[in-house]
Amino acid sequence: MASRQSGPGVDETSGLGSLPEPTAYAETAGHTRPSADSPATKRTPEDPPLRNPALYAQTDHFRERLHQQGRYVSVPIVSEAITDGQIRWNTTDGWRFALLKDGIRYVVVVSDTETHSPVVVTGWTEVDDWETAIDSDRWHDTDVHTIKLRADLSDNHDAQIPDLIRPRIVSRPFDIGDHRVTTEAGNGSVGCVDCGGRFRSKAELARRHCRS
Structure with a gap:
């Protein structure tokens, strides 16, 4: 089971302090008819991850990565990946969001079947197109x-x-x-x-x- 730090949604996090239970999740968890923005009471690994960043808390592992030099993963990027990134399934990690920016791909792994609320498990970057990344003003x-x-x-x-x-x-x-x-x-x-x-x-x- 993933270790988690409960908290406001990832797009609401302004700092790196301790985080309470996501308000959006608490408000929607009791709904009997889940929508695209509200998690079902019982979700399975086959259910695609939710697109609302406000529902996600952060694992300890992810929070540690926010501090590390050379990770290039941030809370705003995670929110954008959840909202706009491609959804992918990986047999090892489960569901991922992938967001491509100027030759670099951000990968965000999420889970919502082993924790009380959806969580951001981890995230990393990888080179998708070397020349595009090198020529970009972003990198x-x-x-x-x-x-x-x-x-x-x-x-x-x-x-x-x-x-x-x-x-x-x-x-x-x-x-x-x-x-x-x-x-x-x-x-x-x-x-x-x-x-x-x-x-x-x-x-x-x-x-x-x-x-x-």
Whole structure:
């Protein structure tokens, strides 16, 4: 079961403090005839997710990601993805919203069958079109390289991937596990700016604590 922080809908959240039960959900949960904007009393995994951001609370996992450098996921983006993004089903994570902006895809995973109210479980970014993203005014080159590097490390969690790390140029540290890492073109590993450790896989980053 997903750990959750109850709260106002994601589009109403102005800060990162503790959150009460979503008002919109509390008002609609008792309806006997669910509409497109009101959750049914008993929803199943086959039911498409609701399009109203005001109904969604946030899991602890998602809230942690809001703090992390290099995630590029925000409350307004999540609200827009829920309202306007494509709905997709994934056999591992369940329902997702996908929102494409200037070559970068935002992915937002939601759930409403294992919690008392709909929740935003997690979110991330991935490169959909490299050239479009690089040429866009929205994204700095470092942003695009960071998104690609993070995705490659996550997609190959246990494998060492020096060949995928070498093309990346990331001068601004981003968070993975306990570490804040960067890399330069030609390097086959990422380096932690705090402890000086060098890593070639996400598994290594997860195993070793930063000794800064």
